[in-house]
Amino acid sequence: MDDLPVGRASFDPPRQAAERLWRHVAELFRDERERIAERAVSAPVDVPHLRAAIGAYDFDRPADPEAVIDEVAELLRAATVHTTHPRYFGLFNPTPTLMGIIGETLAAAFNPQLAAWSHAPAAAEIEAHLLRFLGGRLGYPPESVAGSFTSGGAEANMTAVLLALTRTWPRYGTEGLRALDGRPVMYASAESHLAWLKIAHATGIGRDAVRLVPTGPGLGLDVPHLARSVAADRANGDLPFLVVATAGTTAAGVIDPLHELADLCGDLGLRLHADAAYGGAAALSDRLRPALSGIERADSITLDAHKWLSVPMGAGALLSTDAEGLAETFRVTTSYMPADVPDTVDPYTSGQQWSRRFMGLKLFLSLAVAGRAGYAEQFEHDARLADDLRGALAATGWDIVNDTPLPVVCFADPDNGTWEHHDAIAHQVVGGGRAWISPVRLDGRAALRACVISHRTTPADVDELVQAVNDARKAAA
């Protein structure tokens, strides 16, 4: 076969060569899809081999494109936790939808610059439409939804804190924290995602300004405890400004009491942010959505598309109805940026990023083709699989230790409550390659965590997981 162009000619090869490469990639995807379930979900990594294989590329001699693609795919196959595997019951990392992968590819090929609306009207309007759709499903009036796509939940949460600081203290933006009469403090549950600590560090309020409020029964944020903390902080001269409700905790999928938190924030004059990075997707299902009731009362909401919505990383979103507040937080006027067009919003003025990838396209294509009903069907299917898993675990002598309508199952061995025991079981299951689960500590109690997150997971995969944990439990006894 003819050699494919390398060197500078590889930037934009002639049609036949380009088509051959695309076919090669399509075949690779086909093989991945057909073989993934037979492989181990994860395997021990030979680090010296991995580094040597990568180090062999000194970039002095151009390499054949098919050979490089194949070698990189082989490295990825050998040294990746396969979140695309039907028995990956792990963190909220999805098996991406095919339309999501195609969306990612189209976005890369057209490469619209999403800083200014005028450079990318189609992309900017598609994203704005999606934000209105998602916000609408979450209970915001769709026409007033503002916000932006972000790299993920952590950036969206950071955006929410910047917005809250700017709205609470208009001088924060110009004079910084020194303009405040005291120390701002914020509240999130002890089960919240600890990106809050990095965010507090970066925004200058400091990590000590994050009050991790204990959880009450059911692992949701303890609202009376929160009220007491706010009162104590105020008595101390601190300046409470923000409460975070987590709607779908990372460890246990628990949704904090949203209405109670909204009521309390209203009474105390605090802002409320809902971190629904994972759980917010449930709003697409009419059956699951009631679990999120009250989220529409939050000043801002984080929702990750690269979690349950199953598009490739990274794609998060910050949603709010406060377009003016976002503009106040992020607006900059410079001569080198194109002037704004009437009745449009430049994305760089409503979020932290400047040059920005078209993250929304993968979600747009995935949603357009699956339809909301397709997503709802998938989520309800995942929830049923999780119910089956709970049932099978309970029937084989495990305690189910979390309570959530979302497909996150935490379970503990009533005969041995130690961390070491649960950690050993997780290690055994993961080490055998049969499934991927993790040990977790919930309110001090050791447990195991399994989340149904891949749309490839079948009832047979759930059975296999139950077998694997019961085998490991016997071995660890």
Ligand SMILES: *Cc1c(COP(=O)(O)O)cnc(C)c1O
């Ligand atoms: C995943 C997650 C985050 C962080 O989001 P990234 O997309 O990883 O940046 C924040 N909060 C919650 C509740 C999460 O589940």
